[in-house]
Amino acid sequence: MTTGLMAGVFGLYQHTVMVGLGRSDDRTFIGAFQALDRAIINPWFMLSFGGALLFTAVAAFLSPGRQILPWVLAALVLYIVVFGITVAVNVPMNDALKAAGSPDTITDLAAVREAFNEARWVAFNLVRTIATTAAFGCLCWALVVRGKLG
Structure with a gap:
């Protein structure tokens, strides 16, 4: 579930949030992006972001069979890549x-x-x-395979 939620979060940023912000003026872009970034650091997001990694690792450890x-x-590997990109980029x-600083105090x-480099941010978010979508698909397929086993 958490991996699916994260695929949705990253996807929404990719096809809606960054597209909309990209069409805005500099003041709006900076102010809105800063506000979104502050708002996203909340318990629900952190549970989903960290939970996707933790719960997938636990699922691998507890996996009932080779299938x-x-x-x-x-x-797990796909989400480790996602986690690394998020933390490093x-x-x-x-x-x-x-x-x-606040858009009201920025002179240029x-x-x-x-300097923010929207294209770079968007490119890494696409990855x-x-x-994350592929990781979610793998986990869904694991459930299908598990269902066929027994």
């Missing part, structure tokens, strides 16, 4: 944009937006979206 283990391990980019909004 489903490859699917669960594939999901997207979060530092988010933090740098927040560190720029265009330079701050350019997260595809990998």
Whole structure:
């Protein structure tokens, strides 16, 4: 469930949030992105984001047979990639944009937006979206295989 929720979060950012923000002016982009980034750090998101990794690892450990283990391990590897990209790329980019300060106090909004590098953020988010969706698919298939076993 948590992996599916994360696929939805990353997908929504990919096809809606960043597209909408990309069409906005610099002040709106910076202010809205900062507000979204502050809002997303909440217990529900953290449960889903960390839970997807934890619960998939537990599922791999408790896997009842060789038939489903490859699917669960594939999901785990895919989500480890997602977790790593998030921690190494997207979060530092988010933090740098927040560190720029309020849009009301930034003297060169265009330079701050350019330094953020939306295209890079979106490209790495696309990888997260595809990998998390694939991980969710692997976990779903593991359930199908498990159902056929018994």
